[in-house]
Amino acid sequence: MKKNVLIIGAGGVAQVVAHKCAQNNDVLGDIHIASRTKAKCDKIIASVHEKKALKQPGVLEGHALDALDIEATKALIQKTGAEIVINVGTAFLNMSVLRACMDTGVAYIDTAIHEEPGKICETPPWYGNYEWKRAAECEEKGITAILGAGFDPGVVNAYAKLAKDEYLDKVTDVDIVDINAGSHGRYFATNFDPEINFREFTGVVYSWQNGQWQTNKMFEIGKEYDLPVVGKRKAYLCGHDEVHSLAKNMDGADVRFWMGFGDHYINVFTVLKSIGLLSEQPVKLAEGQEVVPLKVVKACLPDPASLAPDYEGKTCIGDYVKGLKDGKEKTVFIYNVADHKEAYEEVGSQGISYTAGVPPVAAAMLIATGEWDVKRMANVEELPPKPFINLLNRIGLPTRIQDENGDRPVSFD
Amino acid sequence: MKKNVLIIGAGGVAQVVAHKCAQNNDVLGDIHIASRTKAKCDKIIASVHEKKALKQPGVLEGHALDALDIEATKALIQKTGAEIVINVGTAFLNMSVLRACMDTGVAYIDTAIHEEPGKICETPPWYGNYEWKRAAECEEKGITAILGAGFDPGVVNAYAKLAKDEYLDKVTDVDIVDINAGSHGRYFATNFDPEINFREFTGVVYSWQNGQWQTNKMFEIGKEYDLPVVGKRKAYLCGHDEVHSLAKNMDGADVRFWMGFGDHYINVFTVLKSIGLLSEQPVKLAEGQEVVPLKVVKACLPDPASLAPDYEGKTCIGDYVKGLKDGKEKTVFIYNVADHKEAYEEVGSQGISYTAGVPPVAAAMLIATGEWDVKRMANVEELPPKPFINLLNRIGLPTRIQDENGDRPVSFD
Numbered sequence: 001m002k003k004n005v006l007i008i009g010a011g012g013v014a015q016v017v018a019h020k021c022a023q024n025n026d027v028l029g030d031i032h033i034a035s036r037t038k039a040k041c042d043k044i045i046a047s048v049h050e051k052k053a054l055k056q057p058g059v060l061e062g063h064a065l066d067a068l069d070i071e072a073t074k075a076l077i078q079k080t081g082a083e084i085v086i087n088v089g090t091a092f093l094n095m096s097v098l099r100a101c102m103d104t105g106v107a108y109i110d111t112a113i114h115e116e117p118g119k120i121c122e123t124p125p126w127y128g129n130y131e132w133k134r135a136a137e138c139e140e141k142g143i144t145a146i147l148g149a150g151f152d153p154g155v156v157n158a159y160a161k162l163a164k165d166e167y168l169d170k171v172t173d174v175d176i177v178d179i180n181a182g183s184h185g186r187y188f189a190t191n192f193d194p195e196i197n198f199r200e201f202t203g204v205v206y207s208w209q210n211g212q213w214q215t216n217k218m219f220e221i222g223k224e225y226d227l228p229v230v231g232k233r234k235a236y237l238c239g240h241d242e243v244h245s246l247a248k249n250m251d252g253a254d255v256r257f258w259m260g261f262g263d264h265y266i267n268v269f270t271v272l273k274s275i276g277l278l279s280e281q282p283v284k285l286a287e288g289q290e291v292v293p294l295k296v297v298k299a300c301l302p303d304p305a306s307l308a309p310d311y312e313g314k315t316c317i318g319d320y321v322k323g324l325k326d327g328k329e330k331t332v333f334i335y336n337v338a339d340h341k342e343a344y345e346e347v348g349s350q351g352i353s354y355t356a357g358v359p360p361v362a363a364a365m366l367i368a369t370g371e372w373d374v375k376r377m378a379n380v381e382e383l384p385p386k387p388f389i390n391l392l393n394r395i396g397l398p399t400r401i402q403d404e405n406g407d408r409p410v411s412f413d
Numbered sequence: 414m415k416k417n418v419l420i421i422g423a424g425g426v427a428q429v430v431a432h433k434c435a436q437n438n439d440v441l442g443d444i445h446i447a448s449r450t451k452a453k454c455d456k457i458i459a460s461v462h463e464k465k466a467l468k469q470p471g472v473l474e475g476h477a478l479d480a481l482d483i484e485a486t487k488a489l490i491q492k493t494g495a496e497i498v499i500n501v502g503t504a505f506l507n508m509s510v511l512r513a514c515m516d517t518g519v520a521y522i523d524t525a526i527h528e529e530p531g532k533i534c535e536t537p538p539w540y541g542n543y544e545w546k547r548a549a550e551c552e553e554k555g556i557t558a559i560l561g562a563g564f565d566p567g568v569v570n571a572y573a574k575l576a577k578d579e580y581l582d583k584v585t586d587v588d589i590v591d592i593n594a595g596s597h598g599r600y601f602a603t604n605f606d607p608e609i610n611f612r613e614f615t616g617v618v619y620s621w622q623n624g625q626w627q628t629n630k631m632f633e634i635g636k637e638y639d640l641p642v643v644g645k646r647k648a649y650l651c652g653h654d655e656v657h658s659l660a661k662n663m664d665g666a667d668v669r670f671w672m673g674f675g676d677h678y679i680n681v682f683t684v685l686k687s688i689g690l691l692s693e694q695p696v697k698l699a700e701g702q703e704v705v706p707l708k709v710v711k712a713c714l715p716d717p718a719s720l721a722p723d724y725e726g727k728t729c730i731g732d733y734v735k736g737l738k739d740g741k742e743k744t745v746f747i748y749n750v751a752d753h754k755e756a757y758e759e760v761g762s763q764g765i766s767y768t769a770g771v772p773p774v775a776a777a778m779l780i781a782t783g784e785w786d787v788k789r790m791a792n793v794e795e796l797p798p799k800p801f802i803n804l805l806n807r808i809g810l811p812t813r814i815q816d817e818n819g820d821r822p823v824s825f826d
Contacts (some may be wrong), residue, residue: 195699271680271681276713277713283713285712287708289702291702291709293709296709298698298699300690
């Protein structure tokens with residue numbers, strides 16, 4: 001039984017994580033939140049108290065922390081007695097926070113692949129450049145490190161594994177589709193940290209097809225999907241974290257990631273990218289100042305957390321998994337539908353933050369109860385999916401399936 | 414006879430000014446170029462020598478200067494013996510350079526209204542906020558200061574005055590139309606300093622109508638013009654410098670400025686502006702750095718001077734001046750057509766820089782010969798237009814007119 005959680009980060013996803021940890025503090029114990037700006041932690045804590053989210057009386061504390069500072073992070077882990085760290089800070093922090101966890105012997109969970117500020121779209125598989133280099137050491141030291149345990153990556157990895165285990169004899173294609181049919185009423189905004197969001201799309205698009213990495217340009221390949229609840233939506237082949245682990249773990253099946261974009265998003269993205277404003281490389285201003293354009297775009301765009309009060313509509317994220325069952329072709333679509341307004345009412349965040357923030361709490365609970373406390377580094381599809389899906393059903397992200405037998409909930413209780 | 418010219422600035426317009434001064438150094442004497450970066454002056458000087466532009470052997474020198482430093486500017490004026498300063502640096506420099514000229518007793522020419530970095534679209538008339546406050550002192554000290562002596566403002570002001578003097582008994586409407594039908598082959602670029610260019614359009618649009626200032630939004634009012642050479646083009650009501658002096662000097666006629674924009678420009682502008690990237694006000698990045706977004710956009714966009722080698726096509730800029738002649742309604746269109754490629758071949762700059770850079774040299778020559786050495790501050794329409802138009806005909810910007818008698822050159826030789 002591991003107990004006591006340290007949450008790294010204090011954005012929209014951290015808000016969800018804090019609320020969900022509070023709702024399950026009988027399992028998780030003390031809750032600590034750390035961010036460079038302690039005031040952001042305090043705001044989240046106030047929101048948790050306002051919603052009376054703590055299931056039972058317990059510790060809920062904020063801390064100022066620069067999580068790039070490994071020694072400071074180790075000291076905070078030790079001071080708080082946290083045995084599980086949920087890292088939902090910027091993706092630039094992963095390797096520092098992971099190191100701090102490995103050195104202090106506590107469990108690590110994140111929701112996105114590590115990134116270095118000056119690099120985008122590195123050589124695939126992306127996990128191989130950073131996290132997986134620590135796998136042997138985790139195994140040796142018995143460290144549980146669960147990588148990419150948000151929704152996508154995360155729950156969609158579990159869906160792929162579930163399809164393989166439960167519904168198909170052989171998987172040939174995994175097509176992950178992420179549609180946000182919600183509306184925030186702003187001219188333009190990203191649902192995640194704009195810096196991380198745009199960095200996903202400014203480089204080359206990697207997919208795993210015919211046993212090798214294929215490259216495309218962003219918005220080069222589009223496809224219309226007709227999904228439950230959100231209906232017909234145009235989605236585009238994109239690079240995304242989960243492709244880089246599923247390529248290894250799905251017995252050679254093709255793995256593609258599709259994200260829905262409206263014409264307005266594509267136009268704004270195209271203008272910004274064409275001018276060079278999405279670049280992660282610094283430019284020199286006439287006055288001599290060196291600035292990363294993407295960071296300025298981020299500063300100009302709305303804080304994703306600020307979208308929550310006005311956000312309406314649904315998200316639909318799931319996996320079309322195709323293969324053979326009893327010698328015949330079969331496709332299942334395993335998915336979740338989330339609602340922006342319901343998310344806001346429950347935890348004060350919009351639906352995208354909700355879908356990203358609930359799963360790492362489920363992962364933490366499975367570590368706390370021992371089911372996922374695997375004492376090694378693992379991507380989500382390397383872990384048993386059923387307890388994860390059952391738990392998500394209970395804590396806010398129900399799973400459904402569509403196949404030749406219709407559309408129905410998925411549960412293994 | 415005033416002699417010896419100091420050019421402030423070393424961008425695309427300064428390049429034209431230097432070449433044209435060189436071509437007329439029998440009238441203008443020594444030529445000095447000053448910029449923060451002396452290497453940019455040296456590059457212009459090399460280009461002048463390469464084209465063998467100096468009419469007769471003479472001084473052509475570059476100097477490092479921060480023209481916001483009034484004492485340094487005064488020292489350079491004295492050291493060089495310049496009696497005419499042509500200020501084609503950024504519009505933020507005007508008041509410093511003008512002060513240096515007033516203190517040293519030399520003539521001043523500029524091509525745009527003074528601007529303060531943190532302010533855009535101030536209360537009209539814009540000249541009243543800065544330059545005109547120095548008019549009495551110029552008069553008292555006998556300083557010749559010619560404001561806005563580029564093409565627009567500048568030549569178009571002379572066209573308005575010419576229409577009033579020569580072709581109409583009473584002027585009711587001055588509609589200045591600026592169409593660049595050229596193509597630079599880049600995704601997006603501005604023809605002038607992007608910072609100054611965008612600052613023209615991010616605020617309210619002022620026009621002078623029915624004896625008062627009228628405000629509109631940018632791109633709110635569009636109109637199709639059918640112009641000589643460039644044909645049918647959509648132009649939009651914009652704020653622009655010349656409206657702010659012509660409103661005073663055209664006996665109460667309506668004064669509007671129209672600039673041609675393609676849909677692509679409008680789309681890019683709208684995206685950048687809507688996101689806040691054209692703001693002149695600093696934003697704070699997540700890391701704490703303070704940055705003016707517009708300066709980052711400037712750094713990302715092509716240097717306007719770099720467009721010249723590939724620029725093709727024509728510009729057409731002129732004045733529709735409407736009024737009464739012999740009791741009947743009459744409209745004249747007085748205009749110039751310039752060619753990007755010809756400009757580049759002659760002086761190494763594109764056509765927009767050419768139309769902006771030739772007129773201040775004509776003004777300098779008219780000061781040198783005494784015709785415009787008026788010993789006071791003046792906007793161009795307050796000076797005799799004929800010698801200016803005659804000189805422009807000779808040095809590269811021929812004037813034509815369209816009216817009920819057809820389309821023909823304008824000359825008073």
